[in-house]
Amino acid sequence: MALLEVRNLATHFFTREGTVRAVDGVSFALEPGKTLGIVGESGSGKSVTALSIMGLIPKPPAEIVSGDVLFEGRDLTKLSEKQLEDVRGREIAMIFQDPMTSLNPTLTIGTQITETIRRHYDVPKQQARKKAVELLEEVQIPRAADRLDDYPHRFSGGMRQRVMIAIALSCDPKLLIADEPTTALDVTVQAAVLDLLDDLRQAHEMAMILITHDMGVVAESADDIVVMYGGQIVEHASVNDLFDRPEHPYTEALLGALPQIEGEGIRTGRLTAIPGRPPDLKNPPPACRFAPRCPYANANDSCATVIPELREIRKDHWVRTAHPACERAGAREPEKVQA
Amino acid sequence: MTTFIIRRLFWTIPVILLVILLTFTMMRQIQGNPFRKSERAVPEAVQRNLERKFNLDKPWYLQYAYYVKGVATYDLGPSLVLRGRTVNDIVEEHFPVSIELGLYAFLFALITGVPLGMIAALRHNTALDYGAMFFSNVGHAVPSFLVATLLIYFFALQWGDVTGLPTSGWSSWEHKILPSIALGLGPMALFARLVRGTMLETLQQDYVRTARAKGLHYRRVVGLHVLRNSLIPVVTAAGPLLGFIITGSFIIELIFNVPGIGQYFVTAVNARDYSVVMGLTVLLSVIVIGANLVVDILYGILDPRTRDART
Ligand SMILES: Nc1ncnc2c1ncn2[C@@H]1O[C@H](COP(=O)(O)OP(=O)(O)OP(=O)(O)O)[C@@H](O)[C@H]1O
Ligand SMILES: [Mg+2]
Numbered sequence: 247m248a249l250l251e252v253r254n255l256a257t258h259f260f261t262r263e264g265t266v267r268a269v270d271g272v273s274f275a276l277e278p279g280k281t282l283g284i285v286g287e288s289g290s291g292k293s294v295t296a297l298s299i300m301g302l303i304p305k306p307p308a309e310i311v312s313g314d315v316l317f318e319g320r321d322l323t324k325l326s327e328k329q330l331e332d333v334r335g336r337e338i339a340m341i342f343q344d345p346m347t348s349l350n351p352t353l354t355i356g357t358q359i360t361e362t363i364r365r366h367y368d369v370p371k372q373q374a375r376k377k378a379v380e381l382l383e384e385v386q387i388p389r390a391a392d393r394l395d396d397y398p399h400r401f402s403g404g405m406r407q408r409v410m411i412a413i414a415l416s417c418d419p420k421l422l423i424a425d426e427p428t429t430a431l432d433v434t435v436q437a438a439v440l441d442l443l444d445d446l447r448q449a450h451e452m453a454m455i456l457i458t459h460d461m462g463v464v465a466e467s468a469d470d471i472v473v474m475y476g477g478q479i480v481e482h483a484s485v486n487d488l489f490d491r492p493e494h495p496y497t498e499a500l501l502g503a504l505p506q507i508e509g510e511g512i513r514t515g516r517l518t519a520i521p522g523r524p525p526d527l528k529n530p531p532p533a534c535r536f537a538p539r540c541p542y543a544n545a546n547d548s549c550a551t552v553i554p555e556l557r558e559i560r561k562d563h564w565v566r567t568a569h570p571a572c573e574r575a576g577a578r579e580p581e582k583v584q585a
Numbered sequence: 586m587t588t589f590i591i592r593r594l595f596w597t598i599p600v601i602l603l604v605i606l607l608t609f610t611m612m613r614q615i616q617g618n619p620f621r622k623s624e625r626a627v628p629e630a631v632q633r634n635l636e637r638k639f640n641l642d643k644p645w646y647l648q649y650a651y652y653v654k655g656v657a658t659y660d661l662g663p664s665l666v667l668r669g670r671t672v673n674d675i676v677e678e679h680f681p682v683s684i685e686l687g688l689y690a691f692l693f694a695l696i697t698g699v700p701l702g703m704i705a706a707l708r709h710n711t712a713l714d715y716g717a718m719f720f721s722n723v724g725h726a727v728p729s730f731l732v733a734t735l736l737i738y739f740f741a742l743q744w745g746d747v748t749g750l751p752t753s754g755w756s757s758w759e760h761k762i763l764p765s766i767a768l769g770l771g772p773m774a775l776f777a778r779l780v781r782g783t784m785l786e787t788l789q790q791d792y793v794r795t796a797r798a799k800g801l802h803y804r805r806v807v808g809l810h811v812l813r814n815s816l817i818p819v820v821t822a823a824g825p826l827l828g829f830i831i832t833g834s835f836i837i838e839l840i841f842n843v844p845g846i847g848q849y850f851v852t853a854v855n856a857r858d859y860s861v862v863m864g865l866t867v868l869l870s871v872i873v874i875g876a877n878l879v880v881d882i883l884y885g886i887l888d889p890r891t892r893d894a895r896t
Contacts, residue, residue, distance in 0.1 A: 300798060302794060302797055302798060327803070331800045331801070331802060331803075332800060333800070334797065334798055334799065334800035335798065335799040335800030335801075336800055339798070339799075340798045342791060342794070342795065342798075344791060347790065347791040347792065348791045348792055348794075348795045349792055349795065350792040350795075350796065350810050350813075350814070351792070351814075351888070351889070351890060352813050352814055352887060352888060352889060353809075353810075353813075361799070361801065361805070362799040362800070362801075365799065365800055365801055365802070365805075366800060397889040397890070399889070399890045410795070413795075413799060
């Protein structure tokens, strides 16, 4: 049985300006101990997907309008807030993008680690502190015992993210969700934090969902990759298959396979360099959400009228487009895109 | 922290000197003289004698110097108008009453205002929120003399048999309830809106989401992570407010006939009783400065970042 199975999840924001379909029918499964990478441009719904799993979406305005989140067979969307509290931190832990704001500035890091331990385990304070020191050592914070009573502002960004990882590990969760864990960090420490994260994931036999902008990040540590666009999954495959034979034009663009988007954007790992703008999720394109930016879509085909299904184009490789790479006529050159 | 407190205490000295100087100058701007009142014709010679006795014939800077020396030794001088009474006497007799009233009002404001703001923030955009804010806006907008009058009318006169509250005076705890509420209602409204605003902001912070992601109970998330950070601006506002409440009770003291210092202050200004005005002004500024010092210390406890910056 899969550890986590997300089925047809849809999370919408009901705002005054209209309904934002931030996540619109997302399904995937994750086996114990495996890593799933979720990749996509800014605003594609990666964080909202993660927060929906945790039950942490801001209600109102957000609402899970349909779908199930099965964790070890239990549907998390049906749990009460109290029951969810027992799952959070204990079964599923999460670390966030910005370590500078993710720790409480008015509490020592010791307090912020031990309160998590003592929330889920009935242990005396001293024992929790001992465990906290071990955790800080495990995430390679020097002089861990001395730093327990320091406040977050005495730590650098990289060190704070290590503290966040220590908190996440503190109750030995089965699943760790890391939402762009290195995006806000200095380039020089990004690789170190990612390596640490992957090592710890293996040591603790956790499954991980790794959310990122950067194809390079997931290439190393993910088993499977989900590519999101406009609140939907547009491609889903194993990491090798996805990198070797990407099918969706958007994935190709992310991987830098299209000649016209070579340059700046790809080298820095920023995906926003793809020509055109991401869809407006209040008013998405009627059929294929990528059609307006797709180099293969043209006025005569079905892209503007028929909603493409996520289909299994070969074993365990799913794609949502009318123009997958393997179905294009030979090695037809893509039409030039107007930037 | 100790060095910080010592340094802050040291800095109060020039501030107090400046306050004395400003009060001095302002009193001079109001034309007149305690012994030159037209309705009280004092012979020319007597007047000069009196002026000599109280150093009023000396140049201003000498008067200032004499006065500063007096303050330093807690000798605020004799009253220029009330014969045979020193400013020290007046202060010792009436000031504790004003402080007591101010503190009760402040406590009332804190104990009711902070929870009101919290409830409004936690039930944002519900009837409870709107109700709390309406109440707080009314409390803020209605002047305290009107609040006082209404309180007396309803709680002491109309329903006096039930409540047993008197209309005026200061001799028992029943006497202290209505004046404290009347004085504290405005600050309560201020606290409520302040807490609501900062709490709504704090609820959006990333570290609150982290606290929830750790599985902490809602009670702990709100009671520790949110509240602690929401109280920082409240503490900042509380210092000057405490000073303001203690000094701003003239009207309430008058309406409820509370024997505080406020009434003296007003009459002293009119009578050009320089030494009383000066003495009270200095005392009040010491209180405001003291309240701000307490605030800064609390601030350091609540926000560890400022603690590092000031050692
Ligand atoms: N509070 C909100 N109110 C309205 N819309 C929101 C809110 N939060 C998110 N959204 C919308 O949901 C969509 C998905 O947002 P999400 O944060 O999941 O994107 P993301 O893929 O994580 O992007 P990023 O890479 O920038 O983190 C966005 O289009 C955004 O406009
Ligand atoms: Mg995000």
